[in-house]
Amino acid sequence: MANKVKFERENVVRVASQLFWQKGFHATSTRDLQEAVNMRPGSIYSAFGSKEGLYCESLKDYTVQMKTQIEGFLSSADTVLGGLRAFVENxxxxxxxxxxxxxxxxxxxxxxFAEKDSKLYELSLDLMAQFEAYLTQIFEQAINKGELSNTLTAVEYARFFQVQFTGLRGYFNRPDVEQFAEPMINQMFMLMRKL
Amino acid sequence: MANKVKFERENVVRVASQLFWQKGFHATSTRDLQEAVNMRPGSIYSAFGSKEGLYCESLKDYTVQMKTQIEGFLSSADTVLGGLRAFVENxxxxxxxxxxxxxxxxxxxxxxFAEKDSKLYELSLDLMAQFEAYLTQIFEQAINKGELSNTLTAVEYARFFQVQFTGLRGYFNRPDVEQFAEPMINQMFMLMRKL
DNA sequence: TTTTAACTTGAGCAGTCGCTCAAAATCAAA
DNA sequence: TTTGATTTTGAGCGACTGCTCAAGTTAAAA
Incomplete structure (x- = not known):
């Protein structure tokens, strides 16, 4: 007994996610979002409550996307480390x-989000912790398969991966430096086996 | 034949720098800045031209401060690597x-700054390149003193340092995890000697 | 076909943004 | 002490912000 929603929630969140990821939360205006998802303010606010609400869903969706991507690379690789490496290179x-x-x-x-008790900062911490737990599972497999030594625990490997990966992505946030990327990814995985 | 400026430019830039560093460019309003540096808009704009102008000076000042800090740790340490390590721990x-x-x-x-041709993005790239060059000089000394092997060039060590340091700082941007910091810094410097 | 609850629309509100500029204040030189 | 170039002040401008809500549209149920 009603009207149906005209938009596909998943799609809207995905598009918003791209925009937020590119410009950041503060630099993305609600008008930017309205144009990107082709919805009027009223519809957006009835569906997501606020700009912050839409951002929350976007950030959660981003981590789901990342995990899905990793799953894909893992399932089409011979080894766990090979899959992770393909993911990193990608x-x-x-x-x-x-x-x-x-x-x-x-x-x-x-x-x-600088304020350490803000909702969005806490969410980012929470999602990062979840992601570390997810990586830990993956490294448990790598250890069990004998791809990595057990001098480090799975969670320590996960932390190492996070630091390296984050560091590399930060370093390569510039137009010109693809030439150094491959050897540095080599280095990262070589070091991981030496730990 | 005039009036003197009432503020000390260095101090103002330093205070603004702290605020920009904490909240980011977009989330820092000109009113925030006015209050922090205790100046009225007219004075700020006649001294720095724009919010962007003040941010430029703040960012440049930040890199100067970082270099000064490194100099300090290097001069009061026995070895180059010891100095760098003290800096990282600090x-x-x-x-x-x-x-x-x-x-x-x-x-x-x-x-x-997502837009790849914006002035502020270019400035960040420029200052990062300068900082890498500065680090390269330091690692040249470390190699010459025999603290590091010459299997990697100085600039390659500098890149490695940047990736590790950035990765660690990103990872430890949370309230609770000081306990893991020390072993992971250990790991970083241990790995550097194994390269 | 009529009813009616759910959804969409977009003008526009109240507040904040970066910034301006005429007027007031300041102080070295005359 | 007067002069006059320079700096400081702060009210406030026009644009933009996140968001609201009354009016209009839609389609399943009656």
Whole structure:
């Protein structure tokens, strides 16, 4: 007994996510969003409550997308480390031009929201912790398969991966330096086996 | 034959720098700045031209401050690597509570300005390149003194340092994790000697 | 076909933004 | 002490912000 919603929520969140990832929360205006998702303010606010609400969903969707991407690379690779490596190469080198930003949206969020008790800062921490837990599972597999030594625990490998990956993505957030990317990714995975 | 300026330019830039570093460019309003530096809009605009102008000076001042800090640690350490290590520990562990942000202001700037041809993005790239050149000089000394092998060039060590340091600072931009910091800094310097 | 609850629309509100500029204040030189 | 170039002041401008809500549109249920 009603009217149906005309938009597909998933699609809207995905488009908003791209815009937020590119420009950041503060630099993205509600007018930018209205144009990008082709919705009028009333519809957006009845569906998401606020700009912050839409950003929350966008950030959560981003981590889901990342995990899905990793799953894909893992399932079509012979080894766990091979899959992770393909994922890293894809993010840093292959999707360089078409990605909204070289830098992880979670890291951007974490650095943008300075007030340590703000909802959005807490959300970024929470999602990062979840992602670390997810990586930990993956590294458990790598250890169990004998791809990595057990001198480090799985969570320590996960932390190492996070630091390296974040560092590399930050470093390559510039137009010119694809030439150094490949050897530095080599270095990262070589070092991981030496830990 | 005139009036004298009432403010000390260096001090104003330093205070503005702290605020910009903490909140980012877009989330810092001119009213915030006015209050922080205790100047009326007219004075600020006659001295710095625009919010962007003040930000430029703030960002440049930040890199000067960083270099000065490194100089200090280098001159009061026995080895180049020891000095760098003291610097890293100071930034990540010791000044944790009092620093406006765990994340490097240059990295924050680089990630905040998405439009690849904007003046502020170009400035962040420029200052990062300068800083890499500065680090390269330092690593040249480390190699010459025999503290590091010459399997990598000085600039390659500098890049490695940047990636690790940026990664660590990003990772430790949270309230609770000082406990992991020390071993991970250990790891960073251990790995550098193994390259 | 009529009813009616759900959804969409967009003009526009109240507040904030970066910034300006005429007037007041200041102080070295005359 | 007077002069006059220079700096400081702050009210306030026009643009933009996140967001609201009364009016209009839609389509399933009656």
């Amino acid at each position: 993010v840093i080198i292959k999707t360089k031009g078409c990605s909204p930003s070289a830098i992880c949206m979670l890291v951007k969020a974490n650095s943008e | 930034v990540i562990i010791k000044t944790k509570g009092c620093s406006p942000s765990a994340i490097c202001m240059l990295v924050k700037a680089n990630s905040e």
